[in-house]
Amino acid sequence: MENYTYNSFVLQLEGLKVAEDSIYLVFFLFLFSYIVFMVMNLGILVLIFIDRNLHQPMYLLFCNLTVSDIIGSTHILPRLLSDLLLPPSERLISYYECVVQAFITHLFGTTSHTVLMIMAFDRYVAICHPLHYSSIMTNKMIIKLTVSAWGVPFVLVGILLGLTIRLNRCRTLITNPFCDNASLFKLSCESVVINNIYGLAFTVVLFIASIGSVVLTYTKITVVCLTSKNKSLNSKALKTCSTHLVVYLIMSLSGSTIVILHRFPQYSDYRKLSAILFVIVPGGLNPIIYGLQSKEIRSFLFKIFHNRKCKQ
Template sequence: MENYTFNSFTLQLEGLKVKQASMYPVFFFFLFSYLFIMIANVGIVVLIFIDKSLHQPMYLLFCNLPVNDVIGNSILLPRLLSDILKPPSKLLIAYYECVVQAFTTHMFGTTSHTVLMIMAFDRYVAICNPLRYAAIMTNKMVMKLTVSAWGVAFVLVGILLGLTIRLNRCRTLITNPYCDNASLFKLSCESVFINNIYGLTFTVVLFTASIGSVVLTYTKITVVCLTSKNKSLNSKALKTCSTHLVMYMVMLFCGMLVIALHRFPQYSNERKMSAILFHIIPGSLNPIIYGVQSKEIQKFMLKMFRSRKVLSSK
């Protein structure tokens, strides 16, 4: 008969099943990924704020992505790095720390969608209504869009975790290398019907709104480009929109892979790794893709490099 421990404040993490020979390669992969994410994302945010030529709605809205990447990965990766080197029996986490980690993890995923939605709106206004762009995309509008992106995510995830926290717990094993909502409500012996319904509704609404808004805005942008004979407009639209779409597709693919692998228990280790890569891959690629595609960022980087070269030659 199974033993139950009710409402324990110490939980056991299942962790990654890493072979002894692979332990240090995996550790250093996560370590260098985390360092790169922190340096690249913090660097690009600082760059945008110190260069006045980058104080444009497109770049200010983009700043939400690196901030989200830094917060999401800072909660997950340092803890994961320490856990890789521990034996399974030592993988313990306090219940409230687990709740905070789950909240941050879901905030990361949800905010990734909402931020890319407001970025799609910005590109739509810039290309489909360029004459009114400055009047529509004011600093006030940028602030409203930013608050909306984070506020909607906060409310949706708050309800998600609130429904889970209300449950009594009779188990202590988190079947994941880190805490998320599903792992937390599976600790309960009570009915989780409401949790499953809200979780499914949450996912469907988020993905429908996200995919729908991106498809709608980019369909209209495509129509404008096809009917316009302005080669300069078409070139600019193609460049900025391709950047945004690449970021969106990477994030969507990583997220859907995690959801798909949940349906196949035999691939639990692959699911765990893909869930971690959902944080690492977008966080690593966002600053690279955006930095490479942006002429303004390239110019600033070249200017900084040349000024340092001149100073070092003196």
């Protein structure tokens, strides 16, 4: 018979199951990944901040994605690294800390979609309405898009976690390396039908909205490129849109994998690894993809390295 502990304020994280002889290897691998991740993302933010040529709507909107990636990795990876060095029985977390971590986890995942949606809108205006771009993508519009990209997820995720907080808890084990909504409401012995319905509706609406906006904008961009004989426009559209599309596909595929694996408890180890890779991989690739694609970023980096060589 299962032992129940009602409404305990101390929870236990199951964490990653790693063989004892591999713990330090996995620890340093994640630590190295986190350091590289932070250096690249903070570097991109600094570059955009100090170089006036990068003070364009595309890069200012991209800053939202970078900030979201930094928040998403920082609230998970340092805690995960410390838990790796502890025995499973000592991987404890308070209930309130777990709720905050779950909130940030879902806020990070949702804003990744909404930010890419507003970036798709920016690409649509730039390519389909180039003459009106400066009048549409004003500083006021950028602020509105940014507030929407963070405000809508904040409200939706707040409702998601609010439905979970109302439940009484009878278990204490979080079957995940970190806290998320599904792991939290699985602690309850009450009916979680409402949670499942809202969570499923939330996920479906988010994916339909993000996929729909990307398909719609890219369809219109494709039509413009096919009907236009402007090679310069087509080349610019191909570069900027392919970059955005690659980032979107990486993020969507990794996020979908976690959602699917949550429905199959027998693959819990794969789900845990996928959840961690969702934090590391898209955020680690974003600055590389945009950095390689961006002529402005490449030229800025070239100037820095060229000046250093000249000084030497």
